[in-house]
Amino acid sequence: MQKVRRVISVVVQNEAQVLARVSGLFAGRGYNIDSLTVASIPNSDMSHITIVTRGSQRVIEQITKQLHKIIPVYKVVEHSSMVEKEMVLIKFPLNENVNIANIQALFEAYNGSIVNASDKMIIAMAADESKRIDHCVEAASIYKPIEVVRSGVVAMERQ
Amino acid sequence: MKISGAQMVCEAINLESVDFVFGYPGGAIMNVYDEIYKQDGFKHILTRHEQAAVHAADAYARVSGKVGVAMVTSGPGFTNAVTGIATAYTDSTPLVVISGQVPLALIGTDGFQEVDAVGISRSCTKHNYLVNDINELPRILKEAFYIAKSGRPGPVLVDIPKDITSEIAEFKYPDSVNIPTYKPSYNGNNRQIKKAVDAILEAKKPLLYIGGGTVLSNAYQDVREFATLTGIPAVETLMARGVMGDSNELLIGMLGMHGSYAANMAMSEADLIISLGARFDDRVTGKLSEFAKYADIIHIDIDPANIGKIVDVDYPIVGDVRTVVEKITDSIKDKIKPQRYEVWRDILKRYNEVHPLTFEDSNDVIKPQWAIKRVGELIGEKATITSDVGQHQMWAAQFYPFDRPRQWINSGGLGTMGFGLPAAIGAKVADSEKIVVNVTGDGSILMNVQELVTASEYKIPVINVILNNHFLGMVRQWQTFFYDKRYSETDLSYQPNWKKLAEACGGIGYDVTTKEEFDAAIKDSIEKNQVSFVNVAVDRFENVLPMVPAGGALYNMMLEYKER
Known part of the structure; x- marks a missing residue:
């Protein structure tokens, strides 16, 4: 299947381990990370993680679904028009x-x-x-x- | 009320109405064990290995439907538990594992018995916590139980540094949880359900593909009712054995690598698959491009990540199997007659007649399949069957007449050898009315054989039927089929004296070579009500058949093995 590049935003509860949970998911399931940035969202207890990844459509769908399953993950956005x-x-x-x-x-x-x-x-x-x-x-x-x-x-x- | 962290742990377990905890003490968890000594709520069962504690808690959860609790110390206590945690994770068992950790100040210093428990378990728990403030402990404990049992169940680890268990703080166990980032959906999208109903009404060869999620959501009565109402035949996965009940005419059989011919052909020929809490495991699908080629797929699963992971799905429904099946039944009730699929059912029935699940019995040597069937005849629905992993597990799944869900407890996803005996202990504790039989092999049983002592000490009478072929049978079978009979490291001819081994640990042993001896041993074992080893000498070279060779198409089954 053809690989596509995707930018995914992940809004997470700002707590210990959360970045490890996200990056560990990619490592454990063999997904690609082209780049990853993270910073806290002002005036909230959340952080914003931006991940650039590539994979087949099925893999990209799995990535967003698996990210959703991480308990402290609040929101996952697969960017289309950004x-x-x-x-x-x-x-x-x-x-x-x-x-x-x-x-x-x-x-x-x-x-x-x-x-x-x-x-x-x-x-x-x-x-x-x-x-x-x-x-x-x-x-x-x-x-x-x-x-x-x-x-x-x-x-x-x-x- | 101000109490210590250790007391909080005990209080929470009691408030969650868990009546048995399985565990093993050690330095970092000692404060909690001190409180266990003082309290009179739950009972604690001391297994002889942490892995066994987790397996026992796992089986306790699978049989009772409650959350299982295991307790271990830091470092090696925790790493020993990891196999058990991963087993529960793969089979979606609700479990809370409490582990001790070195004191906060020592974390990160390579302290004695320190290991990064949350790091190690991150990928095999549904969620995990390292507690670093006593004030958060009540909330974390509440969340741990909630997360473990809600949505798609799974194990949750709570790693508690030793100083937190001795610290004192205000304890108020929350009535409810508030995790804004975790909201499992149970109801299923009504529009999707409507579409699925329409697809069912259109279908000519629909098939229920029943998975372990049906057991977890306690949906079996609803599923049976739906099947009866519509006349749609059903196949079960390894994890779902018992859902339809052995005598149910709509049950075609178990599907997959060692599924029946009829069940696999049903999957291959159906025009609509209704998947209920199943996840299209590779042991079920065989070669993907050939899997259910002619079928549209309705996939009902509480975990959205399961949907579309392996196969493309036409009607995805995220929700609890029970709730969704109720809704489907409601809207289809008056629109469908079971006669509609009579021809389809007849075809499948004929497949079962032409190629039934079978074996060639013998009077010279006990066939392992015979032993399983015989246990079924002797104990039947009064039994809870646990198993280890290998040929015996497949034969048990194939030949035992399971009548109800939660009667069959095995490590289906991870395939953990050593699961059976501790699981039998947990199963018996959870439902002591049942006769618990662990179907095991001469390889698997040795992987947690120390639990004989636990069973003896607590007078937990579980019968271990060792189908002894002096081989690591399943690997040997693959070596026979695919490795030109090079039996690399699978010959287990060097054996312990099973009878004496059982006796040395306070149990009873039987060496069985004939059918009469087998019957006598089972009966005596039930009567004596003591943990036992029934060491059954079985045909060494018996193979599990039919078999879909790994990566082969489901309809391409090896029905018999011919010597080359």
């Missing part, structure tokens, strides 16, 4: 050959900018859809980055 964003931080060496303006321009094209500079390096960030972040990282490679850190995806339904 706004999806990911952030990346990239560190570049700074020397006379580097053109900072070019780097700034590149990151501006991906909703980003230079966020830190020292005498030896600069750090730039971009926030965009995952695919566009791929492009950004690829384009940035000509400036010989030292380190690339991606945040994983967060998503929200449009409606």
